[in-house]
Amino acid sequence: MTSAPLPFLGLPQRLPDGTTPRAVIVSAGHGSPYPAQDSSSHAxxxxxIRAASQADAPLLTHWDFDLDGPLFGDGPPSCVxxxxxxTVAGASAANRAAISGKTREILDLPAVPILIGGDDSVVIPFLEGFDCAEPVWIVQIDAHLDWRDEIKGERYGYSSPMRRASEMAHVTGMVQIGLRGVGSARHAELVDARHYGSRLVTARDIHAEGVEAALxxxxxGARVVVTLDCDALDPAVMPGVAGRSPGGLSYQHVIDLIAGLGQRCRIAGFDLVEFYPKADVDGVSALTASRILVNLIAAVCRQA
Structure with missing residues (x-):
């Protein structure tokens, strides 16, 4: 592991008093790309995102109206x-081992791992890392179903994380939120997802009924791991994705989902993936992603 030149929000690599943090942020630039695919931009x-967070770094004790208080409440920072x-482009098996291994290491502290990707393939080893802990529900926030079994012979690519999660013994349920438009899914994948018992909530459902349609x-009381693909959000607020699709979730939808999960369940892990910097506009996507992570950290650090 190497320390990031610009840590998220200026947070330390370890807490100064030696106590165990509530949450640990790490990032992984490369997962399991498809053959001949360049993952350098996602990396x-x-x-x-860390750079976009720096504007908020001096403001950790200021009142945050998203959170109804400062990020860490009345206490000191409890996230590192x-x-x-x-990870290395093309070294798929080694990348997966490194990501799952680091996830297990954080869970052993114990702390909540927060992973910043990378493309959606990093989600598979991240979820695999929870095999050392209690069973979890997966809450996927994504425009796409991600139930392909393989593409070009690759079974661990970015179109397969929910298929692979359904095969993990420690995953006991799945809710997929924000589905819309078209992607890699065929009718067979939809049938398989429903047969497994995945609960599908479209973007239209959220726009019509609010986040309670998913919550x-x-x-x-379930332990949940949240996986957020940036293309779940509408491109008006998240243009920096590889596959823009209109009709997505708003920033408010996403932070309300996170807050609702923090109140209803126990957030055991979180990843944010598929931010594609080459497609960003004036840094809007990086800023939105940064603010989502702020809300996630607050939800985790407020858990009893």
């Missing part, structure tokens, strides 16, 4: 940024 995502997991499907 820059964490650096851009341990920087980048060493009520998650058992109260």
């Amino acid at each position: 820059m995502a964490a650096q851009m 940024d341990q920087g980048e997991i060493a 009520r499907l998650i058992p109260a």
Whole structure:
């Protein structure tokens, strides 16, 4: 592991008093790309998000109206940024081992791992890392179903994380939120997702009924791992994605989902993936991603 030149929000790599943090941020630039696919732009995502967070770094004790208080309440910072997991373009198996291994290490502290990707393939080893802990529900916030079994012979690519999660013994349920438009899914993948028992909530459902359309499907008290693909958000607020699709969730929808999960369940882990810096406009996507992570940290650090 190497420390990030610009840690998220200026957070330390470890707490100064030696106490165990509530949450640990790490990033992984490379996962399991498809053959001949260049993952270098996605690999820059964490650096851009960390840079966007620096404007808020001096404001940690200021009142945040998203959170109804300062980020860490009346206490000191209880989240750290341990920087980048060493991953290499094309070294798919080694990348997966490094990501799942670091996830297990954080859970052993114990703390809540927060992973910044990278493309959606980093989600698979991140979820695998929870095999050392209690069973979890997966809450996926994404425009796409992600149930492909393989593409070009690759079973661990960015179109397969929910398929692979459904095969993990420690995953006991799944809610997929924000679905819309078209992607890699065919009718067969939809049938498989429903047969597994995944609870599908479209973007239209959220726009019509609010975030409760999804929250009520998650058992109260469940341990949840949240995986957020940036293309779940509408491109008006998140243009920096590889596959823009109109009709997505708003920033408010996403932070309300996070707050609702923090109140209804126990957030055991979180990842944010698929920010594509080359497509960003005036840094809007990096800023939005940064603010989502702020809300996530607050929800985790307010858990009993």
